[in-house]
Amino acid sequence: MTRPLALHPDRALPHEPGVRAIAREILSQTEPLPLVSMHGHVDISVFVDNEPFADPAEVFIRPDHYLTRMLGSQGISREALGLPKPGTAAALPDPRRTWRLFCQNWRLYRGTPTRYWLEDVFAGVFGLTEAPAAENADELFDLLSEKLAEPGYRPLALLERFGIEIISTTDAAWDSLAKHSLLADRIGPDRVIPTFRPDALFAFTARGWKEGLARFEQAAGREIRDYPTLLAALRDRRADFIDAGARATDHGISTSDTTPLDPADADRIFQAALSGEATMEAEQAFNANMLFEFARMSVEDGLTMQLHPGSLRDYDAAVFANWGPDVGYDIPVAMNYSHCLRPLLEAFGHADGFRFVVFTLDEDVFSRELAPLAGAYPAMRLGAPWWFLDTPGGMRRYREAVTDSAGFYNTTGFVDDTRAYFSIPARHNLFRRVDAGYLATLVAEHRLGLDEAIETAIDLSYNLPRSTYPAARS
Numbered sequence: 001m002t003r004p005l006a007l008h009p010d011r012a013l014p015h016e017p018g019v020r021a022i023a024r025e026i027l028s029q030t031e032p033l034p035l036v037s038m039h040g041h042v043d044i045s046v047f048v049d050n051e052p053f054a055d056p057a058e059v060f061i062r063p064d065h066y067l068t069r070m071l072g073s074q075g076i077s078r079e080a081l082g083l084p085k086p087g088t089a090a091a092l093p094d095p096r097r098t099w100r101l102f103c104q105n106w107r108l109y110r111g112t113p114t115r116y117w118l119e120d121v122f123a124g125v126f127g128l129t130e131a132p133a134a135e136n137a138d139e140l141f142d143l144l145s146e147k148l149a150e151p152g153y154r155p156l157a158l159l160e161r162f163g164i165e166i167i168s169t170t171d172a173a174w175d176s177l178a179k180h181s182l183l184a185d186r187i188g189p190d191r192v193i194p195t196f197r198p199d200a201l202f203a204f205t206a207r208g209w210k211e212g213l214a215r216f217e218q219a220a221g222r223e224i225r226d227y228p229t230l231l232a233a234l235r236d237r238r239a240d241f242i243d244a245g246a247r248a249t250d251h252g253i254s255t256s257d258t259t260p261l262d263p264a265d266a267d268r269i270f271q272a273a274l275s276g277e278a279t280m281e282a283e284q285a286f287n288a289n290m291l292f293e294f295a296r297m298s299v300e301d302g303l304t305m306q307l308h309p310g311s312l313r314d315y316d317a318a319v320f321a322n323w324g325p326d327v328g329y330d331i332p333v334a335m336n337y338s339h340c341l342r343p344l345l346e347a348f349g350h351a352d353g354f355r356f357v358v359f360t361l362d363e364d365v366f367s368r369e370l371a372p373l374a375g376a377y378p379a380m381r382l383g384a385p386w387w388f389l390d391t392p393g394g395m396r397r398y399r400e401a402v403t404d405s406a407g408f409y410n411t412t413g414f415v416d417d418t419r420a421y422f423s424i425p426a427r428h429n430l431f432r433r434v435d436a437g438y439l440a441t442l443v444a445e446h447r448l449g450l451d452e453a454i455e456t457a458i459d460l461s462y463n464l465p466r467s468t469y470p471a472a473r474s
Helices: 017-030 044-049 056-061 065-073 095-104 113-125 134-148 155-161 178-187 209-220 227-243 263-274 280-301 317-323 342-348 364-374 392-406 421-444 450-468
Strands: 035-037 164-168 248-251 304-307 356-358 380-382
Touching: 017 421, 017 450, 035 421, 035 450, 044 155, 044 178, 056 065, 056 095, 056 134, 065 095, 065 113, 095 134, 113 421, 155 164, 155 421, 209 227, 227 263, 227 280, 248 280, 263 280, 280 304, 280 342, 342 356, 356 364, 364 380, 364 392, 392 421, 421 450
Parallel strands: 035 164, 248 304, 304 356, 356 380
Antiparallel strands: none
16 A cells, blocks of 8 residues: 655744744744754765765665665664675675565654655655655665756755755775866865764774874875874874865764773783783773873864763674674664763863764763853854654653753754764754744743744854854864
């Protein structure tokens, strides 16, 4: 049985008629604003190559761990979906079969953000009028494939169509920046920019760490023989990223500890890593030290520092061995920010020009720890709801939890976090709708004037993301 697909103009707005009317007025002022996408994961090659996207299964199913995770929870394995093993760029062997399995199980996404985003994409971007179902799977596959082949659906054309003013990629410390330079020459600077992510350099106990360090040495143009030369190479490489337009660093480690080490102790751990003798405990201590050092570097060069702790990654060892990371087996864990961030904030929380953005997967700390910290330290901003919280309910709970202590202006506004290029406008639009609803409630309760609510909504949608990620200095 097929069902019609249409985007209701009041989706995700408050249900009370009077508040909804106010929310509509606020939303009318933010929906047309450009998108500032400062925490993206779309690979730079997508933009440089600017090739047509392959097929619906390749575009919507293969890269989306939200989507495949739900199917896996219902016993539809990655093998059944025909997804290739990690480390291969091979095309899906039977994309139409993969797409059919997804359409047959569309009901699984009822009430989830995945359904919300996909409905927005299918109806709003591609003009579909029927929801996925077993009966229309082949028809939808063909319709979407025809659209994807059109020039207007190529990556650079979509930058314009989506209204993306600036978008970042996320790049390893050793990645070449040549493609960013090529693209900047083609479409102008400050449109698609890199973000410096050095996490893998300090995963001493991970398989392939030495090979990664060698790649970093080549990229930095210097031998790294000890802790001081490591710090020097990191500063050089950050300067390379800034020259390529970078505005931020990104740190997705498992803890928020920022306790610094004595340089001699840091060097001893690094030497042990070079000898293949580092322990997990030593690795964690070194990572904490490096967060402290990266804050110092951001004070020096102006790169906004983003911290994303709180995920127990690759929870199932067998799944990781077979399929690698980012396949839906990362689980949120409880965090302690007040004690862990104290060394960093005491040292740098009042430093001029320092921007420190903290995200979390632990909702319990929004009102108890993060909002009070951001409400005290000029350097700190609260990142938008992230990952499992990047949902209509999560966004509402976030705004209700943090505003009392942090207000609106100690947050980043919306910072999306996705590899799913087509869903970026849907994610921004959802956040604007949730904020419009929250602000409309304040207006209805006579806690804000309508003019103040509209001004705040515009700031949250556009001005705050812009000001949180200013141009850095090399």
